[in-house]
Amino acid sequence: MLMAEKGRELTPSLRLMLRLLIRKCLEKEMADSVNPFDAYELVELLPTHFEETSEQQLILYAQMANLLRITYNYGELGNVDIKEITHNFCRFACNAHTITDAELRPLGIGLYPVISIINHSCQPNCILLFEGKKAYVRAIQEISEGMEVTLSYVDLGDNTLTRLQNLKLQYFFNCVCPRCLPKATSDKMLDNDHMEGFLCPIPKCKGLLITNQEYSEKMLCKTCGKETDKSKVLDKLKSFDCYLDDGLRHLSIGKTDLGRAKQAFEKLDQVQTSLLQKSSLHRIKTYDNLLKICMAMEDWVSALVYCHKAIKVYERVYLPNHPLLGLQHYTCGKLEWFLGKADDATKSYRQALSILEITHGSHSELVQSLKVALQEAEMEALYIRRLVE
Numbered sequence: 001m002l003m004a005e006k007g008r009e010l011t012p013s014l015r016l017m018l019r020l021l022i023r024k025c026l027e028k029e030m031a032d033s034v035n036p037f038d039a040y041e042l043v044e045l046l047p048t049h050f051e052e053t054s055e056q057q058l059i060l061y062a063q064m065a066n067l068l069r070i071t072y073n074y075g076e077l078g079n080v081d082i083k084e085i086t087h088n089f090c091r092f093a094c095n096a097h098t099i100t101d102a103e104l105r106p107l108g109i110g111l112y113p114v115i116s117i118i119n120h121s122c123q124p125n126c127i128l129l130f131e132g133k134k135a136y137v138r139a140i141q142e143i144s145e146g147m148e149v150t151l152s153y154v155d156l157g158d159n160t161l162t163r164l165q166n167l168k169l170q171y172f173f174n175c176v177c178p179r180c181l182p183k184a185t186s187d188k189m190l191d192n193d194h195m196e197g198f199l200c201p202i203p204k205c206k207g208l209l210i211t212n213q214e215y216s217e218k219m220l221c222k223t224c225g226k227e228t229d230k231s232k233v234l235d236k237l238k239s240f241d242c243y244l245d246d247g248l249r250h251l252s253i254g255k256t257d258l259g260r261a262k263q264a265f266e267k268l269d270q271v272q273t274s275l276l277q278k279s280s281l282h283r284i285k286t287y288d289n290l291l292k293i294c295m296a297m298e299d300w301v302s303a304l305v306y307c308h309k310a311i312k313v314y315e316r317v318y319l320p321n322h323p324l325l326g327l328q329h330y331t332c333g334k335l336e337w338f339l340g341k342a343d344d345a346t347k348s349y350r351q352a353l354s355i356l357e358i359t360h361g362s363h364s365e366l367v368q369s370l371k372v373a374l375q376e377a378e379m380e381a382l383y384i385r386r387l388v389e
């Protein structure tokens with residue numbers, strides 16, 4: 001949607017475009033002091049996928065470009081044309097990065113042309129982190145000489161088919177990383193089925209439903225061997241949406257009703273328990289929201305229950321060194337410590353540290369505070385043990 005009304009905020013991509021134009025204009029005046037890693041000419045080298053972008057999308061970009069010209073009269077900013085801006089909007093779509101804080105909460109979008117040369121993998125060996133506006137690419141596994149450095153462009157908590165679809169739609173390529181490789185179709189389907197975690201509907205069985213053959217209309221229970229219509233399973237999945245929407249509505253700004261939001265998500269949790277494995281990816285939103293709600297209601301005991309449940313899903317759907325898993329262990333430790341479980345908190349903090357030292361680095365503020373929390377919990381656990389012995 002275009003935003004041209006007075007008093008309204010700019011959309012993030014319009015703001016980013018304006019900043020890029022200002023940068024280009026200033027670069028001409030201050031050529032000597034330009035940081036070569038931020039130079040506008042690097043932006044021009046980024047792929048646009050202009051040819052593959054839909055006509056509808058291109059029209060929208062052209063309208064946004066025109067809006068910028070009218071509103072900000074960018075004639076003053078240099079001699080840039082609608083076509084150039086439209087190409088830049090295409091570049092944003094497949095090259096811009098979401099800037100986050102240390103706890104991976106999104107803060108905005110930015111363009112980092114040097115980092116944009118890094119290709120995607122669904123099993124990346126690096127992650128992208130920010131300290132303020134500064135971006136860091138950090139290795140999360142050993143990278144031997146000659147190995148390609150990769151990042152993930154999509155949420156790794158999504159199933160294989162969704163990841164493939166999103167990569168094709170936004171970045172215009174078919175991912176052939178080890179998790180998506182077409183030659184291992186059966187492995188790909190199994191990975192997908194485990195992440196989905198559908199339970200066999202036969203009472204007392206509750207085995208895992210798997211896709212027996214690609215494009216098959218049936219799913220097969222790995223335990224009892226009975227078949228189930230795939231469409232029935234997918235219909236049930238759609239039934240979650242009404243509870244999710246209901247819960248989110250009660251969390252929306254200005255209409256927040258924590259009690260009713262909690263009820264809606266608890267209902268969703270109940271329905272999902274009868275249809276999905278504990279570690280199904282569809283439960284992430286449910287547990288994350290219940291954790292948030294319980295923390296806001298200062299119901300620390302329930303918050304800890306949902307934090308543990310969320311960790312089970314994170315362990316299944318994310319890579320072992322994924323920062324979200326480390327952060328979840330950290331939250332778990334804080335809750336345990338708050339509830340007087342110093343021993344448990346020590347274990348959770350140690351698990352958090354083993355991941356966050358890799359993802360964020362030993363010297364990051366986050367890891368420094370975690371180390372202090374761990375020391376505190378360890379000492380408390382030690383004294384409690386001595387007191388009761």
Ligand SMILES: C[S@@+](CC[C@H](N)C(=O)[O-])C[C@H]1O[C@@H](n2cnc3c(N)ncnc32)[C@H](O)[C@@H]1O
Nearest residue numbers: 046047094095116117118119120121171172173
């Ligand atoms: C941010 S750029 C990455 C750098 C780009 N390869 C280049 O040479 O400038 C994103 C684009 O790179 C390509 N790309 C990234 N990862 C890829 C992959 N795993 N397989 C194929 N193409 C990929 C896609 O065209 C995507 O839209």
